[in-house]
Amino acid sequence: HLSHTNFTKYSLTKLLIRNQLVEQFKCLEQQSESRIQLLQDLQDFFRRKAEIQLEYSRSLEKLAERFSNKIRSSREHHQFKKDQHLLSSVNCWYLVLNQTRRESRDHATLNDIYTNNVIVRLAQISEDVIRLFKKSKDIGIQMHEELVKVTNELYTVMKTYHMYHTESISAESKLKDAEKQEEKQFSKSADLNVHLLRHEDRPQRRSSVRKIEKMKEKRQAKYSENKLKCTKARNDYLLNLAATNAVVAKYYIHDVSDMIDCCDLGYHASLARTFRTYLSAEYNLETSRHEGLDIMENAVDNLDSRSDKHKIMDMHNQVFCPPMRFEYLPHMGDEVCQVSAQQPVQTELLMRYHQLQSRLATLKIENEEVRKTLDATMQTMQDMLTVEDFDVSDAFQHSRSTESIKSVASETYMSKLNVAKRRANQQETEVFYFTKFKEFLNGSNLIIKLQAKHDLLKQTLGEGERAECGTTRPPTLPPKPQKMRKPRPRSIYNHKLFNGNMETFIKVPTHESVNMDSIVFMVNHFLVTLLVSVIHALLSLLP
Amino acid sequence: HLSHTNFTKYSLTKLLIRNQLVEQFKCLEQQSESRIQLLQDLQDFFRRKAEIQLEYSRSLEKLAERFSNKIRSSREHHQFKKDQHLLSSVNCWYLVLNQTRRESRDHATLNDIYTNNVIVRLAQISEDVIRLFKKSKDIGIQMHEELVKVTNELYTVMKTYHMYHTESISAESKLKDAEKQEEKQFSKSADLNVHLLRHEDRPQRRSSVRKIEKMKEKRQAKYSENKLKCTKARNDYLLNLAATNAVVAKYYIHDVSDMIDCCDLGYHASLARTFRTYLSAEYNLETSRHEGLDIMENAVDNLDSRSDKHKIMDMHNQVFCPPMRFEYLPHMGDEVCQVSAQQPVQTELLMRYHQLQSRLATLKIENEEVRKTLDATMQTMQDMLTVEDFDVSDAFQHSRSTESIKSVASETYMSKLNVAKRRANQQETEVFYFTKFKEFLNGSNLIIKLQAKHDLLKQTLGEGERAECGTTRPPTLPPKPQKMRKPRPRSIYNHKLFNGNMETFIKVPTHESVNMDSIVFMVNHFLVTLLVSVIHALLSLLP
Incomplete structure (x- = not known):
């Protein structure tokens, strides 16, 4: 029999292991469930975020469209607005609309990527988690069976050892009994030998001694046999003990970790790729935004009142073209002109x-x-x-308080x-x-x-x-x-109208050597303008 | 009288100028109206864009809040989820939510800046345009009055010159008449002198000659006076002509441009500051987004299955802690233990x-x-x-077609x-x-x-x-x-559980020289764990 203490010790260790194995599965299951929940949440999140992107994209599109249509119809109905886009200020406005359209398109793309890429990936990872958990649990069950097997074997060999040791003890005590009897017999016969020589009861005594000797021999053999059995059983027990401890240690040091690795297989890598897809989309959106803003900023840098003024004057050439000089109109026959x-x-x-x-x-x-x-x-x-009063970066400070949005106006x-x-x-x-x-x-x-x-x-x-x-x-x-x-x-103030040609023109009648080509050109230009203006003036005089 | 041609020439030039002045005002007015319309459109645009930002911000906030609440309640209800955020994958998910909240806040800030800064500026520029147009028109009216004044003066001095020249011609012809008469008288008296010396009619003739001479003198004086008047008038006319042409030229070369400058005063600068405010907001939003994405990317770089596994095993320390080795349990009295x-x-x-x-x-x-x-x-x-399959930059190519959004999934x-x-x-x-x-x-x-x-x-x-x-x-x-x-x-696979301490621990009972402190620590640690597990195991054995 196993001693009570020994039995308890063995059982407790075995129970502890079995309990841990159960808990380990629970833990893995919990972890897998958490992951599936996380993946489900991420899918729900990106599904809704995709919707938000689409709503945002559509709102921006509608907004840009509304004003683009307005510009289009205004251009059709007002002739003078046809060339407005040449003005730097109007150009900025058109670029604001372009940027809005770009944002609209980019957020629609974001929606597309969330829906058709990120969410698809997440669903696949979910499948993977479920499948791998099942497979890993299979592996785990195999590992646990091995543990149960070796501990059971250990129990068996321990029982065998204890049994043989019990038998060995009993054989030993029986042997010892026989030895005691033999000794008793021996001392008795020594007494008799002293008192009785050549007695008739000698054969009887001899047979008794032989009987005892025979028993002792038998018991000796039994004892040796049992002792050998016991030694073998103990050896077996000790060898199995070493093997069991080695297997248990291996399980806790390596196998359980391997089982978790099986469960994790690709989870982090796939999740990372999904997040990187999300990041790639967001970074690209940002790059696109930035490009648009740079175009816009360039247009703002090019806001130029002088160039706009010249463009307006060029657009309304007739209105701003200097008239012919008043000529000296001498009275009939007056030849003096100075x-x-x-x-x-x-x-x-x-x-x-x-x-x-x-x-x-x-x-x-x-x-x-x-x-x-x-x-x-x-x-x-x-x-x-x-004054440089346009920096609003303060409003985007997140560091301190996350709750209160600083009002820019205050x-x-x-x-x-x-x-x-x-x-x-x-x-x-x-x-x-x-x-x-x-x-x-x-x-x-x-x-x-x-x-x-x-x-x-x-x-x-x-x-x-x-x-x-x-x-x-x-x-x-x-x-x-x-x-x-x-x-x-x-x-x-230092500008020159019509690239300064007008001054050249003004000087022509009064001065000496001027490039004839440029005079001819200027005069032609001026005449055409003048004639148009004259016709205009005359028309306005008609009743 | 002015000759008909001369009159027409003068009038046409004057009419042309007057017509141009009217058209110039019209042009300025048109330009100001266009600007007011543009500013109104920009205000409408940014008002709606601000609304869109707010809608977007709120949607994102609600989205983030929904999942944050879910996480919070899940943490409260599931003890084992308390430390989930330590896991690198869960950390990524929390950062996705953080980024969403950040975006939400930033777009709310955008709304604030549009509403309380950009639109306010645009309204002010609108006021400025109206006010400056009025003031510039006042200046223009003053300029035009000057032109009318000088051209009228020119007309007056021209008329005076023509009048005096007419008079001068008539005085000259009268003088010539008188000279002719004198000559006639002179030749008559020469004839008489030849035929008649000392005649009684001499006094009569002398008085007639004196009369003619007197008339001639009178006419001579009249002619000189008229000629002087005419010369002065012509000089005045020529001087005024020069002055008028100078004033007109100045108006067309400088003044009209100055008038437009008055109209433009600050328009481009204020508009630029407004656009720069918009750009500053957008760039700052982008910077903030980028910061958030970088945090996110860093978290994705740190996705680590090994560290997560160790964290999970640490969290469930009892479950993964190796059990006590199976001891050799000798049968009663067996002193052999090898x-x-x-x-x-x-x-x-x-x-x-x-x-x-x-x-x-x-x-x-x-x-x-x-x-x-x-x-x-x-x-x-x-x-x-x-596999690096997460780059979606192709989807954000705007260059080629602006209409078709490339589907990422195809x-x-x-x-x-x-x-x-x-x-x-x-x-x-x-x-x-x-x-x-x-x-x-x-x-x-x-x-x-x-x-x-x-x-x-x-x-x-x-x-x-x-x-x-x-x-x-x-x-x-x-x-x-x-x-x-x-x-x-x-x-x-090359990991060590509990930072490899377990192996040290496992080795302790079998080997020689180990740092006693670490053994004591390990044994304590193991005993505590073991005791807890034993209690656990025993509890599970209770009926």
Whole structure:
């Protein structure tokens, strides 16, 4: 029999193992169920997210379509809007719509990828998890059967050993009994030998001794046999014990881990590929967005009031083309076509010339002052108008609080108070600018008129003086009149209409050597424009 | 009087100018109206886009919330799910939800920026356009009045010149008349002088001559006066003509452009700032998205089945903790606790030992073959499982056709046919792998048992030999038994449970010098685990 303690020890270990095996399966099953649940959640999630992408995509598409249609019909109905897209500001608006369409398309693509790729993958992984769990459990059952087998074997060999040892003990005690009897017999016969020589009861005693010896021999044989059996059984037990412990250790160190690996087979890799598909889609959406935004940003960088102004003037060429100069229309038969500076008007003209000269000097100084103020005011306005108040990155800070979305309108540059203050300031400056501009305009108009008269007088008087001198030296023409109005230094004012050709044109009638081709071209151009305008003017005169 | 041609010329030029001025205003007005329309469209657009952002944001928020709630309640109800987030796969899922929440917040921010910043700016620009158009028109009116004024003045001085020239011509003809009369008188008196000297009618004739001379003088004076007047008028006309042409030229070259500039004042700059606000918002949204995706990508890179397996085993420590070794339980009084290799079992044991040795050699070779097949199969599976099939950038190509969204599921790697083929292939390999794995498991279980027995026998027989020799030389222990099962080369199998501590632990009872601290720690750890398991086992035995 096994001792009670030994039995308990063995059984407890075996029970513990069996219990763990059951729990291990439970654990694997739980894990697989968790995974299936996770995969189901992911599928549900992406199904709904795909829907959201589609809704978003459709909303954006509708939005872009609405305004594109509006632009299309407006172009059809208003001739003058046909070339609007050439204007940099309108171009930005069209690009905003393009970007919206691009976003719409990209989010539709996202929907497609979620639905036809990500979700399909997730469903497959789910199948894999179920299938692999079953197969791994099969493997596990095989492993567990092995454990049960070896522990049962161990139990068997242990029982055998204990049985043989019990028998061995009993054989030993029987042998010992026999040995004691033999000893007793021996001491008895030694006593008798001393007292009784040649007795008639000797054969009887001899047969008794032989009997005892025989028994002892028998018991000795039995004992040896049992002892050998027991030794073999113990050896078997010890060898099986080592084997069992080795198998159990292997199971816990390697096999159980291998079983989990079987369960996991490809799970992480497939899941990673699914997430990478999702990431690839999202990153690509982002790249596409970014490309669109860059195009947009480029268009914003190219917002240019000067170029837009020139485009508008080009579009309305007839309206902004300078008219023909007023010609000198002499009275019938009057052959004089120049200012005459002979006496008696010479003195008066000279006086007038000097008056004009001093008047102009004063006016120019005054107007230059106005111009400086105007430029400074414009600079102030430009600073207000180009203030870099458009960075909204603060609104996208996630780090601190995840809950509260910072309102962009509060606290910042765009707060109502700030905006109102800025606008009031801006409009005040604007009013001042316009006042000064009118003043400058009046001044410069006066100056240009006086300057024209002054220059003509100067030229005339120079010729007159020459005429009076009557010498043969080449005429020293008075210096060509300076253009009164210097272009203002700010580039915004420093433009030239029609690429400056107009100034060339204006100069033609008054001056000497000009490229004939360009004159012919300009005159032709001007004439065509003029004729169209004349027809226009005449038509408007009809009742 | 002006000649008809001259009058027409002057009037046409003046009419052309007036007509152009009207058209210029119309053009400016049209342009301003276009701008107001554009700004209105932009406001409408961004208002609707803001709504779409909010809808999108809310949908995403609801989606994330739905699954977050599910996770929360699942954690509360299932104890074992509490630490699930430690698993790399579950972590990815949580990050997908985080990213969704982040997107939701960012799109809500976009809504806020559109509504409270972009639209506000657009409305302000609209106001500016209206106000500046009015002010610019005022300036324009002033400019036009100046043009009308100078052209009217020119007309007046031209008329004056023509009038004086007419008068000058008439005075000249009258003077010529008088000169003719004087000449006639002169020739008559010369005739008389020849025929009549000292005549009585001389005084009468002298008075007639004096009368003619007086008239001539008067007419001469009148003519000179008129000629001077005419010269002055012509000079005035020529000077005014120059001034007028200068003013007109200035208007067409500079003033009209300045007027447009006044209209444009700040329009492009403000529009640019508005678009830049939009761009800043969009770029920041993108940056935020990107940050989130990078976190996500990092988590996907860290998807790790090995670490997850260890975490699961740690979480279920009791279930995976190796049990106590089966102890040798000797029968009462049996003091032998080792395999005995004395005669008569020695021969048999030796024979058994040699049999085991040759059996093991064969088995190991066989099982090594199985292992090689297994590894190759695993490699094939790994290649299938880690194929890089997740790039969906093709779906986001906008360049070619803007209309057709390429379906990701068609043609590509994810096509149904391809997927089915791949999966069939994968599962076939899987089946083969499991068959081989079972084979390998059987083989290695057998080997480990035989090896344990073999090692024990080897040790015993070695000791037995030593004991028989009875020499004093130090015992030459048989070489320590090699671990039968070599760790497989694939790192996925090359793990150690509990950071390999278990193996150390397993070795403790059989071997010599081990750090006592670590033994104490391990034993404590093991005992605690064991006691818990025992209690568990005992509880499960209760009726």
